[in-house]
Ligand code: DOR
């Protein structure tokens with residue numbers, strides 16, 4: 001029986017760090033285990049320009065505790081006014097690793113996102129030319145479309161037309177939640193990949209709604225029915241090179257989650273590696289974990305893999321804090337609902 005697992009240090013290809021007190025509270029939770037992360041730009045106000053991304057990067061690095069090493073991979077928030085030259089300059093200087101597309105109104109702080117996709121055509125064409133990836137929040141916002149169908153409809157109405165109109169555009173379909181998205185990504189070429197979150201491998205929609213509403217399991221895209229969760233498990237644990245970890249760890253303080261209109265987001269930074277080891281072990285796929293967390297992402301983003309490694313050991317149930325303290329209020333850590341046995345070794 002395997003009791004020790006050594007992996008190249010993982011990266012998180014989709015992470016919310018926020019700003020101010022929340023940034024200070026959550027950054028060590030990620031930097032403890034992860035070497036790099038793609039940093040989401042949906043701050044208030046959003047990170048739209050290269051200058052804003054540089055300033056945010058500086059704030060992240062200033063919040064990093066001494067002795068920890070972590071590389072934030074910055075993104076720009078795509079708006080209908082985004083200047084293709086600004087994007088190209090930010091990419092050429094190495095400041096940004098991707099551009100993020102939020103359909104306007106799809107999720108937290110997405111109001112400055114895109115309403116008319118024709119208005120971002122020039123930016124997308126420039127990105128295709130220079131090979132800069134587009135990270136996509138794949139949900140339509142049409143009020144007529146049921147929230148559980150919004151990802152599948154997005155593929156047909158928005159994503160596929162964009163990809164056909166912009167050959168060579170490199171796309172990461174983020175936090176996929178459906179078998180429709182898994183199938184679409186598998187059928188695509190090397191310019192298409194997907195991230196999968198930790199929590200979507202664990203929960204389905206029953207976890208949110210059965211026996212009382214569970215605000216800490218509410219996120220967007222919302223978890224779907226069990227068949228979809230199983231499709232995600234299969235994609236993640238199969239070793240397919242175009243699926244990799246993007247936790248979408250999205251901290252909100254408890255008063256904003258436990259609320260009559262609670263915010264979307266699961267905070268998984270603290271225990272993601274323990275949860276993933278448990279999940280991959282359950283599926284008899286521990287040998288595929290390193291690909292998912294540490295190899296497939298760098299390959300798609302054309303970045304070197306990390307030289308350092310981490311070791312997980314299996315033993316008694318792991319203890320981790322139920323909540324992270326923050327000056328703005330406590331932040332609840334994702335509870336997978338079962339004990340975890342794999343601990344990241346800390347020395
Ligand atoms: O659950 C989510 N939370 N999904 C998103 O797309 C955004 C994120 C956030 O920023 O809170």
Ligand code: ZN
Pocket residue numbers: 014016040248250
């Ligand atoms: Zn996100």
